[in-house]
Amino acid sequence: MISKNRSISTILLGMVCLGLCLVLLGGYATPLLASSGKTSKQLKEAQDRAASIKKEVSLAQAELDELQSAAKEKSDKLAWLEERTQEQQEAYEETLTRKNNALLVMEHTSNDYEAAVQEFEDQKQAYGERLALMYQLPKESIFEALLSSGDLQSYFSTNRLIRIISDTDELMLARLQEAEAYAAEMKVQAEDSYEDMQRLVKEADELLAEIKADRDISAEELKAASSKISEAEKESLAWAEEMKKAEQEIASLQEKYKKELAAEEASRKAEEEARKKAAQLAKDKSESSSPSVSKSGWVWPVPSSSRISSYYGYRLIFGARQFHRGIDIPAPSGNKIVSTKSGVVLKCSSSKNEGNYVTIDHGNGILSKYKHLSRYGCSSGQRVSAGQVIGYIGNTGRSTGPHLHFEIIINGKNVDPLKYLRR
Numbered sequence: 001m002i003s004k005n006r007s008i009s010t011i012l013l014g015m016v017c018l019g020l021c022l023v024l025l026g027g028y029a030t031p032l033l034a035s036s037g038k039t040s041k042q043l044k045e046a047q048d049r050a051a052s053i054k055k056e057v058s059l060a061q062a063e064l065d066e067l068q069s070a071a072k073e074k075s076d077k078l079a080w081l082e083e084r085t086q087e088q089q090e091a092y093e094e095t096l097t098r099k100n101n102a103l104l105v106m107e108h109t110s111n112d113y114e115a116a117v118q119e120f121e122d123q124k125q126a127y128g129e130r131l132a133l134m135y136q137l138p139k140e141s142i143f144e145a146l147l148s149s150g151d152l153q154s155y156f157s158t159n160r161l162i163r164i165i166s167d168t169d170e171l172m173l174a175r176l177q178e179a180e181a182y183a184a185e186m187k188v189q190a191e192d193s194y195e196d197m198q199r200l201v202k203e204a205d206e207l208l209a210e211i212k213a214d215r216d217i218s219a220e221e222l223k224a225a226s227s228k229i230s231e232a233e234k235e236s237l238a239w240a241e242e243m244k245k246a247e248q249e250i251a252s253l254q255e256k257y258k259k260e261l262a263a264e265e266a267s268r269k270a271e272e273e274a275r276k277k278a279a280q281l282a283k284d285k286s287e288s289s290s291p292s293v294s295k296s297g298w299v300w301p302v303p304s305s306s307r308i309s310s311y312y313g314y315r316l317i318f319g320a321r322q323f324h325r326g327i328d329i330p331a332p333s334g335n336k337i338v339s340t341k342s343g344v345v346l347k348c349s350s351s352k353n354e355g356n357y358v359t360i361d362h363g364n365g366i367l368s369k370y371k372h373l374s375r376y377g378c379s380s381g382q383r384v385s386a387g388q389v390i391g392y393i394g395n396t397g398r399s400t401g402p403h404l405h406f407e408i409i410i411n412g413k414n415v416d417p418l419k420y421l422r423r
């Protein structure tokens with residue numbers, strides 16, 4: 001019984017732990033995608049089921065406790081009745097012994113009485129016979145007897161002797177009668193005593209039977225209670241089993257839910273990764289697919305943009321007519337700028353007007369210049385090939401937005417870059 005209680009306690013403890021796990025799990029259950037949402041719903045249902053089973057478990061346990069306490073009472077009562085039965089059995093047997101003794105005494109006194117009666121009767125008869133013999137003798141015979149005795153003296157002597165004999169007989173008879181009366185009294189007493197004993201035996205026997213009957217009823221009740229208990233225990237165990245199943249289901253659903261969440265997270269990441277890659281690819285493509293190489297072998301300096309916002313030549317800058325020494329190519333900050341021809345980086349420098357700029361020497365007196373960079377992608381003295389990244393679009397220096405200002409200088413004179421880039 002104790003071990004069963006312990007096992008139920010273990011289950012209750014398990015449910016508490018489970019509850020905690022569920023709280024923790026609920027903590028990171030973020031808005032869900034399809035499969036984990038379904039599992040989450042199943043998990044919730046399983047938890048609800050576990051909660052109602054938990055109720056059943058505690059109800060079954062309460063019933064079991066009640067039955068066990070009732071059985072304990074019955075068992076105590078039975079133990080008491082067993083004890084009483086034992087006591088009464090002993091009392092009964094003692095009374096029975098006393099009755100048997102009384103029976104022996106009664107038989108003995110009865111024999112005594114019969115002996116006394118017999119003795120009295122025998123003596124009375126003997127005396128009677130003697131008297132009858134004496135008094136029924138004819139007078140003459142007595143007389144003759146007297147005469148034959150020889151003298152009167154002897155007659156009187158004989159007569160007196162008869163009298164003495166008679167007195168002695170009467171005394172003896174009186175004593176015998178007394179003895180007979182005493183024996184009769186003893187006999188009556190013994191009979192009374194025996195009857196008393198018989199009554200006591202009967203009473204003791206009846207009491208014993210009563211106690212035994214009570215004991216039998218009690219034993220029967222205990223047996224019934226025990227069978228109820230074993231049924232209740234079975235039910236309790238069945239609920240515990242049910243609880244265990246529910247816990248297992250919850251655990252497996254939790255595991256499934258976790259895996260699904262992880263899978264969904266992974267798939268979300270993969271999608272994002274793929275999206276980024278595709279974007280990068282599109283960007284790379286757009287950058288690489290721009291009109292790159294002219295017939296004369298010049299590479300367009302901004303792969304991601306082919307637009308020109310300001311051309312080479314005279315134009316109005318900040319309200320004044322000025323000569324624009326190159327072309328302006330607008331593009332988002334950070335976009336790649338590439339070398340238009342192979343060469344050596346002459347300078348990576350910075351000025352108030354030009355911002356960060358790079359000059360590349362292509363040999364034969366030909367230079368290219370890239371201005372307003374956000375940062376450099378090369379260093380002075382570095383050999384670069386056509387199309388190699390040498391910097392990134394920016395808005396540094398005297399600039400009204402992110403763009404590349406690009407110049408080509410031949411033998412110290414600026415020329416229109418489009419003549420080379422697009423020819």
Ligand SMILES: [Zn+2]
Pocket residue numbers: 310324326327328405406
């Ligand atoms: Zn410009």
